[in-house]
Amino acid sequence: MQCSMACGGRACKYENPARWSDQEQAVKGLYSSWVTDNILAMSRPSTELIEKYNIIEQFQRCGVKTVINLQRPGEHASCGNPLEQESGFTYLPEAFMEAGIYFYNFGWKDYGVASLTTILDMVKVMTFALQEGRVAIHCHAGLGRTGVLIACYLVFATRMTADQAILFVRAKRPNAIQTRGQLLCVREFSQFLIPLRNVFATCEPKAHAVTLSQYLIRQRHLLHGYESRHLKHVPKLIHLVCKLLLDLAENRHVIQEEHLDIQSLSAEIEETVSQLASTQLDKELTRQDSSTSGSNPLHPGEHECDPLWKRRNVDCLQPLNQAKKRLSYSDSDLRRAVFVAEQGETPWSVPVKVPFNNKTAPQTNVNNAQSLQVELTQELLVRSTFTFSSLDGKGGCSSGFHKSRYPKEIQRSKTFSSGLSGDKKEEKQEVEEDEEELKALNYNCGRSTNLCGKSMWSSEDSDSSKAEKEFCNIKDISETIPHIVVQSELTLEARRTLAAKALADLNEFAGAEEIERKVEMWKKELNSQNGTWDRICGEKDPFILSSLMWSWIEQLKEPLLTKSDVDALAKNSTDPQEALKILEKGKYHTILCILNCVVCLQTIPADVEDHLLNRAIKAFTKMSSDSEGGSNVYSILKNIFKEILEHQRQYSKEETECSC
Structure with missing residues (x-):
């Protein structure tokens, strides 16, 4: 029912290249977009499309070395081309691996979100994969889960804000990051990283000192x-x-x-974000909270999440409320995080407490689509969030875009599926x-x-x-x-x-x-x-x-x-x-x-x-x-x-x- 109503069932638009213009097919035969020079967001490929449009050859020509699949086996079985019995996907991962393309599978519920630690594992895999070459990511349509992962990666690798990452991904991949829960997930992930990145607590007035084991x-x-x-x-x-x-x-x-030259990427991100506004993201949270079609909200009421995300200037740290503890725990007891992680839950996160800004700007139309409303000035949205230059003015580069060589003793397997390796x-x-x-x-x-x-x-x-x-x-x-x-x-x-x-x-x-x-x-x-x-x-x-x-x-x-x-x-x-x-x-x-x-x-x-x-x-x-x-x-x-x-x-x- 979901397949037939949402995307057309066997006539699924996301798996039909005829439904998309050439500009919407960065890789011919797939509804796909280059979000950055090295990250491709795409709809799921199928054996038929791979053969008909020589997808693997296209990947090899453009330097794609890794495919990341965010689907679960058996998902969207009634959409487009039939599933392969051996894999549960519309294609066989071996087809890519035999061509020298690495394959990773992280099962992620459609329209849903993953735990923060799981997303962190994913972006670390992305960081490692990008050292080998370009990366192609897909879920079903290549919009929701794919958009969330790419946005989280950008937050991780460039330290941009969650809203900047969301705006940038949507500018490159229209309609990406689809549900209220997914919007919140990117923002939660951004806050989750704050205490993890703190090396010297003495330099941050609101940061808490930690013990060696906690660090x-x-x-x-x-x-x-x-x-x-x-x-x-x-x-x-x-x-x-x-x-x-x-x-x-x-x-x-x-x-x-x-x-890798990330100066051009940083300039592109700043230029793109400066042309967009931010607060419709907050309005989407309100709208999607009242209409939960297909989404799985993380938080029970809008009143619980609005104060967290409509405030942007960092003032101090405070614990998450009880509803948000489904995703993370406060920074007050890092030792507990070990136990929590062992139980399959997600460790701590620290949000920011910042003043409200209730100002809104009038709506306008750009290219027949609603533009995002301006709650903050463009300068506030862009300033002091890109960390590509050091304090002394020298350029630096983000680890996410750093192409390094690991010793030959470190060997990657050609495939990875979350949950295959056990603790024993x-x-x-x-x-x-x-x-x-x-x-x-x-x-x-x-x-x-x-x-x-x-x-x-x-x-x-x-x-x-x-x-x-x-x-x-x-x-x-x-x-x-x-x-x-x-x-x-x-x-x-x-x-x-x-x-x-x-x-x-x-x-x-x-x-x-x-x-x-x-x-x-x-x-x-x-x-x-x-x-x-x-x-x-x-x-x-x-x-x-x-x-x-x-x-x-x-x-x-x-x-x-x-x-x-x-x-x-x-x-x-x-x-x-x-x-x-x-x-x-x-x-x-x-x-x-x-x-x-x-x-x-x-x-x-x-x-x-x-x-x-x-x-x-x-x-x-x-x-x-x-x-x-x-x-x-x-x-x-x-x-x-x-x-x-x-x-x-x-x-x-x-x-x-x-x-x-």
Whole structure:
């Protein structure tokens, strides 16, 4: 009945190319549109159309490398061409896979919405797929579910607002994002990402500080691919800073991967959105709330959702109301999110509380269609939401449009269907994954790695410096020339000592205020811009990098090492290696990551190492050595850390000898 009334049954207009103009067929034979240069929204293909119009050949010519199917098997069986018995779809996925096109299936109820964590998984898959080439997405008509996913991806990848994403997708794909529930879903998703993206709570007045374990929960939601696998128990910032410090010490230079040009996309989005208005989206919520034809509203009454979405300027954070907790939980208890996720529910989200704006503009007609009414000025709609430029004016790029190369060991299966892989298999692999993670975090100073997946590293023979430069001593140079200028001129040993001094916070150079200013700049950029993770790889000052890392650890809600942790370590101090393992995995891997960085600096002056350990203990415990009980805590931890460093250095030395 639904098929015959909504889209014509066997004569379904969405599967009949004769019903659509050439302009409405970006791929000939399919009702399709390029929403961006790399994302195609299309109606579902069928075996007949694939063969008649050579759809696969068209995909190959235009560089489509991935097909994402949002339908459920057996869906719309009475529409258009009959379903294939083997797959439950109108085509066989194998037809694409045999042609070298990846296939993913996320079952999503027609006219419905998916949970926020499920959508997040989808956009992460999209991000990964776009690194291979263009992506084609379809549901039935390629409007509702397809539009929601693309809009959510744009929110995720470019940090545009939900309304901007909706307007942009609709401008490129008319009538996309069809129901009130789907509109709300994009907006909920945008709010869901806000706390996840917060790296430094101290830079956001209304943000809540979190513990290490809570932060790692957030990080796991955002990371994907290689990063998700190897940074399961280590904050990305900690790992990245340690990696960059070693690269500076070894005189390894970052060779940035080529980025897709997203400046043109950002300009296109801004131009498109500035020509549109926003508030008919809110009117659609009201209209569709009173007429629920085919939709499945997420919220029982308009009075519950209007205050959330008609207010746009961020003032403060507040918990979601009870109805919205079907999709997300508040930020007040992130630990609960783990349990909630295990039960199949959706974790937390934090909406924004902003003032009402009741002004409306008169309706006008554009191209025989109702234009969206203006509630906000175009400037307010567009300004300060595109994060393609850094604070210092340098262009940055979004991770969603970053074309990176992952190590060859990472292999993608040709097909993916949500729900095929179970948790038991993951549990069996947990021990192996932990071992792999430890190996990945155990930096080898003589070789280059690419844990972030976004930069490739090449090394120079730092010992091949000219003979007249070898006598340089870091203390002599520090008296006359700023350290940032002469790093490449220093000997290998001097550079390693400089990195160790940076970790120890022993800044012998002028410019402490400038370092603090740049650290604050990086904090704000990490909170607000996706591309900052790439740009920070170009930071050459080890003191800025070290200060950034220590300040992140010190801003945690609880000390990395609590009193109970120190007591437990003291009881097991006879075997430091095993003692450290009694800590939570996140604490253990984070501390070990920093200690491994120190190990890779090899032999450093004893007084510098002593200051370094003091600085680390101060950050880990949030205690000073002269505070009550501080001297005892410092003594316990310093002895443990020194033995671990000695053990790791000996192990590294033996490994080097064996490799020779």
